[in-house]
Amino acid sequence: MKYLKMPESDVYYNLALEEYLFDHYKDEDLLLLWKNHDSIVVGKYQNVYQEVNIKQVEESGIPVARRNTGGGTVFHDKGNLNYSFITDHDPKTFSDYEPFVEPVIRALGSLGVSAEKRNKSDIAIQGKKISGNAQTIKGGRILHHGTLLFDADLESLGDALRPGSGVFSSKAVESIRSQVTNIKDYLREATIDQLETCLLKAYFGDEKPQPLALSDAELEEVSLLREAKYITWEWNYGRSPEFSFQKTGWAGGSKVAVELHVKKGLIAACGICCDEDLEQKIDSQCAQRLLVGIPYSYTAVYEFFSQTMRRDLAAALTDCFF
Ligand SMILES: Nc1ncnc2c1ncn2[C@@H]1O[C@H](COP(=O)(O)OC(=O)CCCC[C@@H]2CCSS2)[C@@H](O)[C@H]1O
Numbered sequence: 197m198k199y200l201k202m203p204e205s206d207v208y209y210n211l212a213l214e215e216y217l218f219d220h221y222k223d224e225d226l227l228l229l230w231k232n233h234d235s236i237v238v239g240k241y242q243n244v245y246q247e248v249n250i251k252q253v254e255e256s257g258i259p260v261a262r263r264n265t266g267g268g269t270v271f272h273d274k275g276n277l278n279y280s281f282i283t284d285h286d287p288k289t290f291s292d293y294e295p296f297v298e299p300v301i302r303a304l305g306s307l308g309v310s311a312e313k314r315n316k317s318d319i320a321i322q323g324k325k326i327s328g329n330a331q332t333i334k335g336g337r338i339l340h341h342g343t344l345l346f347d348a349d350l351e352s353l354g355d356a357l358r359p360g361s362g363v364f365s366s367k368a369v370e371s372i373r374s375q376v377t378n379i380k381d382y383l384r385e386a387t388i389d390q391l392e393t394c395l396l397k398a399y400f401g402d403e404k405p406q407p408l409a410l411s412d413a414e415l416e417e418v419s420l421l422r423e424a425k426y427i428t429w430e431w432n433y434g435r436s437p438e439f440s441f442q443k444t445g446w447a448g449g450s451k452v453a454v455e456l457h458v459k460k461g462l463i464a465a466c467g468i469c470c471d472e473d474l475e476q477k478i479d480s481q482c483a484q485r486l487l488v489g490i491p492y493s494y495t496a497v498y499e500f501f502s503q504t505m506r507r508d509l510a511a512a513l514t515d516c517f518f
Contacts (some may be wrong), residue, residue: 198408199396202230205270207237207261212422215264216414218282218332218339226227226408227399228280228341229392231270235259236356239267242345243368243436245359245458246494250518252356252496263341263430265330266370267317270343271353275378277344279395293317293329298341300327303398307391309382312412319344324377344387356374360518362454366439429491434461436515445478445516448509450474452516458492478504478513494518 198216202210210230217226227469236258238244244260247269250500253260266453272278281296289295297313304311304319310329314320317326329342354376369495379391410418425431436460445452445495450475466487478501490496501510 197227197400197403197416198406198418199227199229199400199412200212200408201217201392201409202228205231205233205274205281206422207232207235207259207417208422208426210278211237211261211263212426214280214339214341215425216406216418218264218337221282222335222337222412224282225283225284226280227396227405228278228282229276229278229395230278231276231388232278234271234273235260235261236269237261237263238269238351239369239371240264240332240435241242241266241369241437242367242371243267243353243364243439244369244433245436245441245518246364246366246439247357247359247371249356249358249360251515252358256356258353258356260432261426262435263330265341266369267328267330268369268373269357270328271348271357272343273348274352275346275348275380275388277346277391277395279344280339281399285333285336291316291331293331293340296331296342297327297329300342300344300395302414303391303394306394307379307383307386309355311377311379311438318374320376321379324376325374326377326379344391345376345378346391347378348404349377350378354435358404359440360443360515362443362518364439364441366437368437368439375413406441413477426500431463433491433493436461438458439480441517443516444518446511447512447516448474448477452513454516456517459494461466463487463490463492477509492517 311321317329324382326345331340368407441456452470466484498514503514
């Protein structure tokens with residue numbers, strides 16, 4: 197049994213490292229502990245557009261990353277500790293979260309915090325969620341990972357998980373939104389480092405945890421995986437299951453109704469309906485045609501409209517698309 201405190205804070209790198217270890221370390225049980233800079237992590241089968249506030253994440257530059265496990269969307273920052281268990285998978289315990297969640301609850305208990313497992317995959321304190329968990333199984337091995345909200349900035353990151361007001365229709369997995377809280381609020385005094393130490397103790401018991409060291413060649417492979425998969429728009433946005441979107445909004449004093457069909461993150465069909473005044477300024481027939489094929493991104497749609505109209509009108513119209 198070995199452990200690794202992942203040294204980087206880049207969400208794309210850390211997801212690549214986790215996948216690399218899951219795929220290549222077949223004979224060892226591993227515990228990884230890791231934190232990311234502000235970021236949003238969506239589940240493998242989710243529609244990112246349905247889960248995050250696209251305008252906000254594009255404007256603020258918060259990275260959005262798709263992971264390799266199912267489940268919903270969570271936010272990460274330096275106050276959120278992630279753990280990953282990589283071990284053999286016992287087919288009798290398919291989708292059993294208990295053996296992985298139990299040491300985490302014990303670690304919290306050793307700090308004096310009483311937490312409990314809730315539903316299939318959450319850990320909560322007094323009914324408020326502090327941890328979300330997800331799993332994937334491959335070749336007789338299991339990767340189980342989870343979050344721990346220690347002292348995360350719940351408010352500002354929570355905003356990024358509130359999409360605009362349009363109506364989506366898709367087969368994507370939807371997040372189960374919960375009230376969240378920080379573990380720190382239930383402690384008189386403790387740091388996130390102490391929480392890490394308690395987790396190692398709960399998992400390894402009296403056995404001395406052995407640190408895992410990766411070679412330069414392995415680290416190079418991780419960087420390549422980050423570039424080839426985790427950082428790409430095709431993986432993070434383009435993997436969203438196809439969906440339809442409808443929204444009614446206002447631009448230049450006119451009511452606008454937008455209908456979109458999006459496939460692989462690209463606009464595949466577009467309908468814009470507005471009254472005569474606005475129609476003269478935007479030529480909706482032409483816009484509908486030209487928008488097909490462009491990435492469904494706030495920046496791309498805004499740039500499209502701002503080529504032919506005033507910036508404030510372009511911004512208002514773009515708002516009707518998200
Ligand atoms: N960091 C964090 N921890 C716990 N709960 C969170 C967090 N961020 C948001 N939320 C709440 O969970 C729901 C989504 O819950 P839902 O149950 O839909 O999804 C999950 O929990 C997925 C957990 C994935 C864990 C991985 C481990 C390493 S990489 S990410 C969201 O709407 C918020 O209400």
